[in-house]
Amino acid sequence: MIKNLTCNLNNTLLEVMNIINENSMGVCFVTDNNNSLKGVVTDGDIRRAILNHKSLDSLIVDILNKNFVCGHVDDSNDALIEKINEKINENIDINIIPIVDQNNQLVDYFRYSHQSHFPVAIPNLGGNEFKYLTDAFLSTWISSSGDYIDKFEDKFSNYSDCEYGVSVANGTAALHLSLVVLGIGKGDEVIIPDLTFAGTINAVLHANATPVIVDIDEKSWCIDPKEIERSITSKTKAIIPVHLYGQVCDMDRIMILAKKYNLKVIEDCAEAHGAMFKGNKVGSFGDIGCFSFYGNKVITTGEGGMCVTNSSKLNDKLRLYRDHGMSKSKRYYHEVVGFNYRMTNLQAAIGLAQLERIDEIHKNRFSYENLYRKIMSNSNWEFQKDLKDRKRVVWLVCMLLTDNDNNERDRLISSLKDNGIEARPFFYLLSDMEVFKKYSHKVNSSAKKISSCGINLPTYESLMSLEQIESIIKRVFKKKND
Ligand SMILES: Cc1ncc(COP(=O)(O)O)c(C=O)c1O
Missing domain, CATH: 3.90.1150.10 (Aspartate Aminotransferase, domain 1)
Known part of the structure; x- marks a missing residue:
């Protein structure tokens, strides 16, 4: 790769222009016959030389820029970026510098894009993500069976203080599946907060139940237990507290209400992986906890989700409905009308690596x-x-x-x-x-x-x-x- 970026002192302007044209980086590092770095030439340097009537046959050594920025093999990333930033601050727009060793031998280059767009989220996949993903890929278990699914479900449920974890296609599917397995449907009311992502209400509507939107508490920005109680009717069957923006709902008061009025609780933990109430993880309080692993979440699998629960009965039901309602003991015999809400082994491989960090x-x-x-x-x-x-x-x-x-x-x-x-x-x-x-x-x-x-x-x-x-x-x- 460094080869495309290198020329010799004896190359002509035309030859170097061709090298720069091919590497598309706008720059070429100039070395002598011993690979010792002598200078840097940019496409701009060549353009200016031609405008100054230099011939295309003249040698590059004649227009060599000797006052260039250069990194050293021992420089840290930050030090290299600093060198580039110093030039940028002088209004010299560079994004690539050569790197030399102790003997001034050209050994590498460093490229840094001076970013000008900062999105709200970028997933960090810098741990074992690629390793596990490739491993899953090479195993050929790329659909929804495979070791990574079991490992991720096991580790994530454990992390969330729950006995069981059922991976699913996304956070909305987790919520929908939970409502279905808890028997919530037509004619039932489900209390949800006004401030949340639409996935919460969409899941309720897809279950054919009726959402009841209530106010939030101003301190936590999460659902207000007083408003929950005020909205309970004879049709109310469940509450979905949303742990919004990483904050935690008042789970004591919500669980007291659930007990008093015999309501199911599905925690929407899409934005709060690992958050805790009185030392216990979110997702472990209600009947089922639902997580999203969308790309912008605390940890991600690209798309993906998980239901966690401490009930072995609900665990079985979640698995049944997640997989087309297919019998566990009799393959291709379907016991209920289910869904395909499965996560792939590839996604789980990424999730496992994320969870490690x-x-x-x-x-x-x-x-x-x-x-x-x-x-x-x-x-x-x-x-x-x-x-x-x-x-x-x-x-x-x-x-x-x-x-x-x-x-x-x-x-x-x-x-x-x-x-x-x-x-x-x-x-x-x-x-x-x-x-x-x-x-x-x-x-x-x-x-x-x-x-x-x-x-x-x-x-x-x-x-x-x-x-x-x-x-x-x-x-x-x-x-x-x-
Ligand atoms: C509070 C909340 N609930 C549900 C979801 C739905 O998750 P997904 O996008 O994975 O379907 C999200 C996130 O996107 C969310 O932020």
């Missing part, structure tokens, strides 16, 4: 939140609260603009977007959407307030990006405050 992932995500807290310390932004008895996790960093006059939040989101940072407004309220509004019976003022002033910021494992984000955010927010 979940503690580190949590730690990193908290450090990003802390960095944002530091950047925004003098402004009107509020971050998520650490509440008594709850140990939240950071999914996407969340902030609330406390003085959201004249839709200031939306203006800031659009300024950040203009500067390459994807900041997302909080979810629209279910009760504000035409398709769902009929399932809400009152104005949910807390949910309205939180949803209108919240934003999610890029939250992923790349400290380099955070440095760049920091400078952009400071610029955007400074402008706002000037």
